[in-house]
Amino acid sequence: MAVSTAPDGTPLWRRRTPRGDLLVWLGWLCGVALAVACFQFISDRTIWMFVWDAPQQGADLVGRMFPPRWEYAHQLWKPLWDTVNMATLGTALAVVIGVPLAFLAAHNTTPSVVLVRPVALIVIVASRSINSLIWALVLVIILGPGELAGILAIALRSIGFIAKLLYEAIEEIDPTQVEALTATGASGAQVLTWGIVPQVMPAFAGITVFRWDINIREATVLGLVGAGGIGMQLEASINTLAWPQVTVIFALILATVLVSEWVSARVRHHII
């Protein structure tokens, strides 16, 4: 809160010193310059002729997408069921692997800070940094197209997510409860089940449902690389330029995601 003086001697309130002002402006200038330079780079790689007729293209696309071919929906129930299955089973698998991993990674529960924790953290980061679509791409090559690749891709991506959020929750637990249990002479396993697990249970349920909700969204596109679900139909419809069918698929995806979001919001609302 710097004060400068007006020419007639009255003090003026200013938020920053002149130097601070200058630094803030410099920061903004650098940020904007970076963004503009980056945009220049993208612009060089864009054929602007195609962009200028985008409104026309867009209108044309919408024109071809309507009216939707609603009869096509009958062929979509099975893929939609598969999509939900991929998300749910993938999440379940990720929970089975992610939960022990979280306990290995948390500072206060890891068996060894020097040996085990870094390994667990590396597994978590590797799983988190690769998108499930890329996991699916790799798995489809190994396992062949189908739902199994999709389930595993969802699981591999979710392990890191669940483990990261859960280990942060474990590290934030109230240590006095654990201490009280230890003081009664409880063994390590007893401390875990009675002192730590009850404390992270709400967080765990919230994280799992949250990830399930995200996974429903991700599962809708895994089919684009051949990993089963409604994305396969989307890919086929786009490749045959059957845009009225694409509209139906979009509508179904929208409905599914809204339902899953509602479910997850309800569950999280109940827990918190």
Added chain:
Amino acid sequence: MSATAAPFDAVAAARAWRPPPLIATRWLRWAIYLGALLYAVLGVATVEVNWARAAEGLERGARFLAGFLPPDFLTKREDILEGLLESVTMTVVSTAIGIALSVPVALGASRNLAPLPIYLFCRAIIAISRTFQEVIIAIVFVAMVGFGPLAGMLTLAFATIGFMAKLLAEDIEDIERAQAEAVRATGAGWFSWIAWGVLPQVKPRLIGLSAYRLDINFRESAVLGLVGAGGIGDTLNTAFDRYEFDTAAAILLIIIAIVLACEYASGWLRRWVQ
């Protein structure tokens, strides 16, 4: 001793404390357990797995993994560099545009600032932007503006708006009313009110979210290439299509390294802000 201890144990066991279950209502709890079991059976039963193909895949997988090693950073050096630059520029521009656009949307989507029609309109924008996976939005943008990083940039900017606006609006709805009112009481106009009464309260959150979104946008930019929207994903897809698995491995390693760096940087930034 043991003869008298046995009934005592039974009584004690009946009165022993149990942790309260996660779902308090008894019938709901059992209904959920039963439903989950039923679903698991149905779900697993309907998954069609070609086990012969999967078993064959294990051997194929071993060869595939062997193809990954050692990662080849050099042969396609220029393609990788080009893809990375595209990804990074896409990330920077889309995050900047997305944040700039998400602040007004967030203000409009806060019930304590905006009148109902504006509130509903902004919430609708958020809902649309959040529903569809980035890849689906990218397909539409590629169809509209053609292949290349511009489509990816537009996609990410669009997704950023929904993400940032939703979380920021939640934060704005939770602000301390007294501070905002105090600014209002000095006779400040609407813009001064927002700038001095509301924004300072949500600033740490805004910066934290921006850093987080930058991180997400980079990760997403790595997959948009699969549908032709530019970036390192394009290079990765090409490498897979040409069976150049060693180059693909190199690209995956680079992605992991950059995401790690981003994560550390954003964690550090968030700690510094708070």
